[in-house]
Amino acid sequence: xxxxxxxxxxxxxxxxxxxxxxxxxxxxxxxxxxxxxxxxxxxxxxxxxxxxxxxxxxxxxxxxxxxxxxxxxxxxxxxxxxxxxxxxxxxxxxxxxxxxxxxxxxxxxxxxxxxxxxxxxxxxxxxxxxxxxxxxxxxxxxxxxxxxxxxxxxxxxxxxxxxxxxxxxxxxxxxxxxxxxxxxxxxxxxxxxxxxxxxxxxxxxxxxxxxxxxxxxxxxxxxxxxxxxxxxxxxxxxxxxxxxxxxxxxxxxxx
Amino acid sequence: xxxxxxxxxxxxxxxxxxxxxxxxxxxxxxxxxxxxxxxxxxxxxxxxxxxxxxxxxxxxxxxxxxxxxxxxxxxxxxxxxxxxxxxxxxxxxxxxxxxxxxxxxxxxxxxxxxxxxxxxxxxxxxxxxxxxxxxxxxxxxxxxxxxxxxxxxxxxxxxxxxxxxxxxxxxxxxxxxxxxxxxxxxxxxxxxxxxxxxxxxxxxxxxxxxxxxxxxxxxxxxxxxxxxxxxxxxxxxxxxxxxxxxxxxxxxxxxxxxxxxxxxxxxxxxxx
Numbered sequence: 001x002x003x004x005x006x007x008x009x010x011x012x013x014x015x016x017x018x019x020x021x022x023x024x025x026x027x028x029x030x031x032x033x034x035x036x037x038x039x040x041x042x043x044x045x046x047x048x049x050x051x052x053x054x055x056x057x058x059x060x061x062x063x064x065x066x067x068x069x070x071x072x073x074x075x076x077x078x079x080x081x082x083x084x085x086x087x088x089x090x091x092x093x094x095x096x097x098x099x100x101x102x103x104x105x106x107x108x109x110x111x112x113x114x115x116x117x118x119x120x121x122x123x124x125x126x127x128x129x130x131x132x133x134x135x136x137x138x139x140x141x142x143x144x145x146x147x148x149x150x151x152x153x154x155x156x157x158x159x160x161x162x163x164x165x166x167x168x169x170x171x172x173x174x175x176x177x178x179x180x181x182x183x184x185x186x187x188x189x190x191x192x193x194x195x196x197x198x199x200x201x202x203x204x205x206x207x208x209x210x211x212x213x214x215x216x217x218x219x220x221x222x223x224x225x226x227x228x229x230x231x232x233x234x235x236x237x238x239x240x241x242x243x244x245x246x247x248x249x250x251x252x253x254x255x
Numbered sequence: 256x257x258x259x260x261x262x263x264x265x266x267x268x269x270x271x272x273x274x275x276x277x278x279x280x281x282x283x284x285x286x287x288x289x290x291x292x293x294x295x296x297x298x299x300x301x302x303x304x305x306x307x308x309x310x311x312x313x314x315x316x317x318x319x320x321x322x323x324x325x326x327x328x329x330x331x332x333x334x335x336x337x338x339x340x341x342x343x344x345x346x347x348x349x350x351x352x353x354x355x356x357x358x359x360x361x362x363x364x365x366x367x368x369x370x371x372x373x374x375x376x377x378x379x380x381x382x383x384x385x386x387x388x389x390x391x392x393x394x395x396x397x398x399x400x401x402x403x404x405x406x407x408x409x410x411x412x413x414x415x416x417x418x419x420x421x422x423x424x425x426x427x428x429x430x431x432x433x434x435x436x437x438x439x440x441x442x443x444x445x446x447x448x449x450x451x452x453x454x455x456x457x458x459x460x461x462x463x464x465x466x467x468x469x470x471x472x473x474x475x476x477x478x479x480x481x482x483x484x485x486x487x488x489x490x491x492x493x494x495x496x497x498x499x500x501x502x503x504x505x506x507x508x509x510x511x512x513x514x515x516x517x518x519x520x521x522x523x524x525x526x527x
Contacts, residue, residue, distance in 0.1 A: 009355065010362035017363075034382060088276070095277035096284055102502070103495035106461045107472070110479030110487050114301060190454075193373045194461045198476075205373070209465075212377045220377045228370035235369075 033215040044218040045225075058226065061203040064120065065192050068127025069185065076132045076184075077177060080139025081169060090140065097136060104133035105191050109198045122199040123192065130191040134184035135177075142176025143169055182239045189231055204230075300482040308492070311478075311485035321474075325493065328470040331387065332459050332501075335394020336452055342395070343402025343451070344444060348436070350403070351410025361407075368404060372397040372458045380466055390462040397458040398451035405447030409440035445510050452506055456498050471497065 021038045032040075048054035083090045108129050112122035146168065154168050196205025208223030285305050292304040299307055315321040350356045350364075372393055379389040413436055421435045463472025471494050478486030 006358065007362075009359040012359050013363035014366075091273050091276040092280040092283075094280075095274075096280050099281075099495050099499065102498040103491045105457055106464070107475055107491050107494055109464070110476050111484065111491070114479055114482075114484060114487075187457075190371050190373050190457065193371060197373070197377075198464060208374060208377050212380055215381070217378070217381055220381065224370050224374045224378065227374045228366055231369040231371070232366070 033217050036218045036221070041218045041221050045222050048219075048222065054222075054226070057202060057204050057207045058230065061192060061196065061205070062230075064123050064127060064196075064203065065188060068124050068188055068192070069131055071124070072128040072131030072184065072188070073135050073181065075128075076135035076180075077139050080136040081143055081165075081173070083136075084140040084143035084173075085165075085169065090144070094140075097133070097140075101133040101137055105130040105187060106194045106198075109195055112195075113199050118199050119201045123195040123203070126195040126199075127188050127191045131184040131188040134187045135180045138176050138180025138183065139173060142173030142180070145176065146172040178242060182243070185234070185239065189234075193227060300484045303485040303488060307485040308488045311483065312489045312492075315474075315486065315489060321489075321493070324470050324474050325497070327467075328459060328463065328472070328497070331390050331394065331463075331470065332455065335391050335459070336398050336455055338391070339395040339398025339451065339455070340402055340448060343399045343447065344406050346399075347403045347406025348410060348432070348440070351407045351440075352432075352436070357407065357411065364400070364403065364407075368400045372454070373461055376462055376465055385466045386468070389466045390459070393462045394455050394458055397455040398448075401451035401454065402444070402447045405443040405450070406440055409443030410436060413439045449506055449510065452501070456501070460494060 018038065021035070024035070025032075025037050045054070083093055105126065108126050109122065112125045116122045116125055150168055150172070151164065154164050159167065192203070193205040193208075196203040197209040200206035204223055204227055208220050208227075211217070211219035211223070289305050292302065295302055303311075312321075350360055375396055376389070376393055379393055383389045383392060417435050417439070418431065421431050426434065459470075460472040460475070463470040464476040467473045471490050475487050475490035475494070478484060478488075478490060
């Protein structure tokens with residue numbers, strides 16, 4: 001079967017959904033705000049693209065995500081490695097980290113609003129917080145799963161502390177760290193949308209929740225479609241190649 | 256951890272020492288927090304002390320607010336997870352058994368999976384209003400997709416030889432499902448369940464913040480909105496304990512049971 005023919009059936013549900021959506025308003029009577037006609041949603045998307053407002057929301061959201069991702073991982077990975085390499089420190093901190101990880105994310109939004117006010121600061125704080133705890137857990141696990149024999153081997157061959165770090169710990173934990181990057185991104189993405197809905201002044205989440213107040217359902221649907229497409233794009237562009245280059249290459253794929 | 260290598264169990268002193276050190280870490284954290292309050296010198300609504308949080312906790316318990324909220328949250332969570340799990344497994348099996356159905360529906364499923372549950376909540380609010388129905392449906396949605404997805408992957412990876420063997424030995428369709436496919440898919444189902452249950456818990460808190468008038472998420476939000484920040488922190492701590500409780504008392508035992516039963520250890524995390 002050719003590539004095209006294999007993918008063709010996959011388009012059917014989308015076609016069916018669109019057909020259903022087109023026929024429904026004719027078939028039964030219901031208030032338009034429940035599900036506006038497809039044409040309206042397309043018009044709305046067209047307008048928002050043309051006047052640039054959609055691009056602004058997307059830009060704001062992606063910028064916050066990038067900032068939160070960089071801050072969260074920038075602290076989590078070095079700290080995670082440092083914690084994991086010292087048994088006393090990791091014993092001391094592990095339960096605390098486990099506990100904080102279990103409340104990480106959306107639950108911090110109300111507190112973040114008190115600390116940083118509505119807007120950028122709160123949203124970035126929540127994303128960074130979410131990503132930090134998802135990532136540090138994976139980093140610590142990755143470092144600690146390196147067998148002790150290897151530590152002793154490097155040491156007995158005269159490796160210094162720095163060499164243990166660069167030659168053993170970092171490469172050994174890399175797969176787990178990359179898994180952590182991806183997992184943390186999935187949580188961070190939810191935190192972004194949720195954070196913008198509660199504490200945002202712009203961005204995709206804000207755009208979507210704002211529309212609820214005015215019953216502008218076509219904007220809500222546009223928001224959902226963009227959120228879905230953007231996540232698929234992020235995942236395909238960033239993480240699938242990264243995984244191919246690392247995890248798959250070292251034969252450690254786990255799914 | 257170094258214990259990975261130890262063929263014999265670690266000496267008693269170390270096994271005791273680790274939880275003790277962990278507890279010490281928690282106590283140190285609380286002590287630092289309490290000590291930092293006078294140093295920082297901020298308003299209690301901006302930076303409450305552990306003592307304030309404890310008072311708020313006692314207050315919420317004696318007024319009977321916390322137990323009611325807790326029961327509401329647990330009820331919504333259990334309902335959503337149960338419905339989502341059953342629907343997800345059923346659809347996953349149905350789609351997975353037919354190659355054509357798989358090929359037809361997978362792109363749509365991938366797309367719906369990418370629209371995170373958080374993004375569905377606004378439209379659920381439009382359709383079902385604020386309250387229990389919206390939260391239940393949102394949680395069902397959160398759990399449904401990881402369940403479906405993992406079940407599907409599991410069914411797809413059952414070796415064809417096994418299916419052929421069972422069929423040529425005269426198995427009926429039902430027997431094939433019960434004796435071959437279900438056992439093979441079970442580890443995937445458990446994985447899906449853990450992922451779904453984790454996302455659903457966060458989804459619950461968010462849904463309660465946006466669309467409820469009770470529950471732990473509402474407590475967290477309402478406390479901050481009324482400048483009763485200590486209540487917010489009580490809510491966050493209760494949320495964390497609730498999740499640890501669910502994870503340790505429910506999810507991990509279920510995982511262990513099935514993994515032992517079917518002898519398919521897949522988790523690398525176990526090696527700690």
